Amino acid sequence: GSSWDKCDFETNLCKALPKFNLHLGWIRRNGQSGMGPPYSDHNGNESAYFLSLSSEMQSSSAALRTNVFLPTDEEHICQIRFHYWVSQMSGTLMVGLQKHSEDTVTNIWQVSGDLRNQWNVNTITINSTEKYEV
Secondary structure (H helix, E strand, O other): OOOOOOOOOOOOOOOOOOOOOOOOOEEEEEOOOOOOOOOOOOOOOOOOEEEEEOHHHOOOOOOOOOOOEOOOOOOOOEEEEEEEOOOOOOOEEEEEEEEOOOOOOEEEEEEEOOOOOOOEEEEEEEOOOOOEEO
16 A cells, blocks of 8 residues: 655645755745745645745755655655646756765756746656665
8 A cells, every 4th residue: 555645834844854944045935925926836725835935046046855765665666746836937946866875966857947837746756775865
């Protein structure tokens, strides 16, 4: 069987991310915050919270790092499903994988500025024989 951890930002950061320590450049907000689009979350809820890059970060990059995940085996692969919004202004969203024996982060998925201005959803699958962070 598969176990899903559902993860939103209503009360704090989700379990996958370290305790409410918002990494530099990220803010937790909702569509009513007066900061421009998106004006709702992926369900169309204007008061639901999501993470957003702060406007000061337009020209640089900011990372979100998960807690440590345990190795996967043949029966258990890890799938991370996430909703994202990339405007044509906001550059590139990348997902990286760092295994604990490696010093470098390997880029495993990316998407660049989107003209449609809408929420999209993506699922990435991770198979790792050692502990890792995303």
